[in-house]
Amino acid sequence: MKNIEFLRNVxxxxxxxxxxxxxxxxxxAKYLWLLALILPASFSGSAPVVGILAAACxxxxxxxxxxxxxxxxxxxxxxxxxxxxAFLQVVFTWPQDRSAVLLAAGPVSLTVREVLAVLAMALxxxxxxxxxxxxxxxxxxxxxxxxxEDLFAPLERFGFPARGLGLTVAxxxxxxxxxxxxxxxxxxxxxxxxxxxxxxxxxxIRKARAYLPLLVPVTIRALExxxxxxxxxxxxxxxxxxxxxxxxxxxxxWDVPVKLGALAFAAAALWAGAVFR
Amino acid sequence: MERxxxxxxxxxxxxxxxxxxxAVTPLGYLPWFGGASLTVMHIPAIVAAVLEGPWAGVSxxxxxxxxSLVKAAVAPIGPLDPLFTNPLVSVLPRLAIGxxxxxxxxxxxxxxRPVAAALAGAVGSFVNTAGVLTMLGLxxxxxxxxxxxxxxxxxxAVLAGIAVSNGLVEAAAAAVFTAAIVSAWKGVEGASGKARxxxxxxxxx
Numbered sequence: 435m436k437n438i439e440f441l442r443n444v445x446x447x448x449x450x451x452x453x454x455x456x457x458x459x460x461x462x463a464k465y466l467w468l469l470a471l472i473l474p475a476s477f478s479g480s481a482p483v484v485g486i487l488a489a490a491c492x493x494x495x496x497x498x499x500x501x502x503x504x505x506x507x508x509x510x511x512x513x514x515x516x517x518x519x520a521f522l523q524v525v526f527t528w529p530q531d532r533s534a535v536l537l538a539a540g541p542v543s544l545t546v547r548e549v550l551a552v553l554a555m556a557l558x559x560x561x562x563x564x565x566x567x568x569x570x571x572x573x574x575x576x577x578x579x580x581x582x583e584d585l586f587a588p589l590e591r592f593g594f595p596a597r598g599l600g601l602t603v604a605x606x607x608x609x610x611x612x613x614x615x616x617x618x619x620x621x622x623x624x625x626x627x628x629x630x631x632x633x634x635x636x637x638x639i640r641k642a643r644a645y646l647p648l649l650v651p652v653t654i655r656a657l658e659x660x661x662x663x664x665x666x667x668x669x670x671x672x673x674x675x676x677x678x679x680x681x682x683x684x685x686x687x688w689d690v691p692v693k694l695g696a697l698a699f700a701a702a703a704l705w706a707g708a709v710f711r
Numbered sequence: 712m713e714r715x716x717x718x719x720x721x722x723x724x725x726x727x728x729x730x731x732x733x734a735v736t737p738l739g740y741l742p743w744f745g746g747a748s749l750t751v752m753h754i755p756a757i758v759a760a761v762l763e764g765p766w767a768g769v770s771x772x773x774x775x776x777x778x779s780l781v782k783a784a785v786a787p788i789g790p791l792d793p794l795f796t797n798p799l800v801s802v803l804p805r806l807a808i809g810x811x812x813x814x815x816x817x818x819x820x821x822x823x824r825p826v827a828a829a830l831a832g833a834v835g836s837f838v839n840t841a842g843v844l845t846m847l848g849l850x851x852x853x854x855x856x857x858x859x860x861x862x863x864x865x866x867x868a869v870l871a872g873i874a875v876s877n878g879l880v881e882a883a884a885a886a887v888f889t890a891a892i893v894s895a896w897k898g899v900e901g902a903s904g905k906a907r908x909x910x911x912x913x914x915x916x
Contacts, residue, residue, distance in 0.1 A: 605724025660725035
């Protein structure tokens with residue numbers, strides 16, 4: 435079985451060390467801007483609005499001194515999809531399409547509206563990729579969890595467990611290498627006992643059954659470790675009383691205006707997306 | 712036994728990590744007939760809901776959804792991956808997994824536990840499939856019909872077909888996995904030292 439070393443290929447975003455104005459923002463401000471950029475982009479297909487969002491992403495990338503080209507590495511696999519969509523736009527016509535015809539060959543025609551639709555779609559993918567890629571490049575692992583806590587902190591007075599959610603994310607980050615390591619050990623152990631994982635032999639049901647002795651022990655081991663961690667935290671009095679933070683991350687005097695700016699930007703972009711269809 | 716909030720939080724985090732690891736390694740997919748693959752990445756969310764309640768299920772679903780969102784943007788593999796850069800597709804339906812699984816488990820908890828867990832697994836999994844396909848149909852109708860090569864008008868039928876063919880098999884797989892994990896864990900928990908020894912001694916005499 436190949437690919438037995440799972441940890442080697444684990445890559446979900448990479449923090450790029452830097453000291454730019456974007457890096458120095460507080461984690462909550464980074465989250466707010468991420469949401470302000472991706473939510474309007476996912477709700478609205480309007481080309482001008484998505485164009486402005488893409489421009490904002492590019493601006494942030496320049497400000498963070500991260501090359502947009504590295505963020506758009508993932509765009510290549512999308513191109514066939516864009517091509518297919520373009521093909522379909524050409525073959526099928528929109529009902530009530532009265533925009534100018536650019537190209538026509540028999541029953542098939544390409545109109546301005548169809549070109550705009552394909553461009554808007556490609557631009558939307560690019561925007562979402564830029565925003566998410568940039569976010570993972572400027573936020574550290576610890577800040578990802580602290581940001582969740584800060585982001586939901588205003589909801590805490592309504593009983594929302596913001597602190598708990600932040601800790602859940604922090605624990606998940608801490609457990610990822612552990613779980614990956616254990617999965618590797620279990621796969622090796624099962625392979626040593628003759629499990630034929632990843633072989634071409636046998637029907638799908640047999641292959642699916644081979645996963646049972648992987649998934650069950652991995653989950654049980656993770657639960658056992660979680661149990662030990664929970665007991666250790668309780669023994670140290672985690673859940674009694676308010677908590678202070680050791681790491682103080684970012685912000686400064688520009689933090690509040692930047693956060694308010696994100697909210698205003700999100701509202702404006704959502705409004706524009708709803709108005710300009 | 713009284714469940715503390717620390718325990719619920721930490722267990723959610725650990726199961727979230729399992730879901731992340733499954734999502735970024737090839738083990739998140741089971742090979743199935745005709746090149747199609749079944750996902751098992753949502754099973755930790757179901758297990759969390761069954762073991763620690765709805766909040767845990769929703770938090771693990773959030774972690775799973777956020778992982779698939781980031782993975783789709785940073786390292787897309789398949790032709791459908793870019794559509795998951797939309798949080799309405801990748802995050803929103805995943806929050807429902809835990810709620811549905813917990814509701815079903817709570818309704819049947821009094822009965823035989825593995826059966827309740829299996830039902831929770833099946834329903835949670837089907838909610839995932841149906842939710843993701845519905846959101847795909849709502850947000851990206853033009854693009855998916857391009858991927859499947861069908862007219863946009865025929866899309867609901869195609870998506871329903873996938874929901875039935877893939878979704879039901881996935882639900883069955885999730886039922887088996889959830890029941891196996893939950894009964895294994897409850898067995899470990901109930902038997903920490905004493906209970907199982909006592910039972911074995913009882914059988915011996």
